[in-house]
């Protein structure tokens with residue numbers, strides 16, 4: 001049950017972003033390619049130098065070592081990183097056996113070689129890897145960009161269910177207006193150096 005708060009965060013060309021993401025809420029961010037969406041998420045994840053402050057409830061980002069912060073505020077980049085040869089080596093024992101059906105993998109996926117994974121498979125596995133870390137906030141960078149329409153619908157519904165059930169605070173970068181309508185409590189758009197509120201409620 002944690003709230004994520006950005007207080008006058010500036011990174012790259014984006015200036016003084018202030019917003020709040022309640023626990024169990026999704027705030028979508030859209031904007032043109034190169035407008036700074038990923039950099040903003042990276043700043044919130046403490047992966048990129050920035051001005052301003054980011055809080056998870058009363059905890060300020062700078063008060064924790066970056067690796068501790070990133071266990072609580074987990075970013076799933078558009079292009080996930082994999083270190084070991086086998087998929088299963090990236091997951092704790094219990095997460096290996098509790099892969100959600102909605103992600104569409106057959107039994108045995110944990111034995112697969114990472115090198116055979118398609119971009120969509122990587123993306124879906126990266127989502128499970130992140131949720132299995134029991135984060136308090138999630139930073140999603142176009143989490144369904146490599147998925148077809150049916151898989152997008154399944155993953156989106158599963159993610160929303162997990163977000164509500166676990167009361168996660170979520171910043172979700174999205175292009176698709178339909179997706180933004182379906183998932184966002186609030187929608188902001190990057191316009192030049194500013195983040196503009198577009199719409200949303202509750």
Ligand SMILES: Nc1ncnc2c1ncn2[C@@H]1O[C@H](COP(=O)(O)OP(=O)(O)OP(=O)(O)O)[C@@H](O)[C@H]1O
Nearest residue numbers: 012013031032033034035036037038039040048078
């Ligand atoms: N470390 C960096 N130093 C300087 N410029 C950077 C750095 N990282 C990214 N940029 C630039 O900042 C701009 C914003 O990059 P970012 O990856 O945030 O874009 P984006 O909005 O996520 O775009 P896309 O939708 O194409 O993924 C780009 O012009 C990029 O080249």
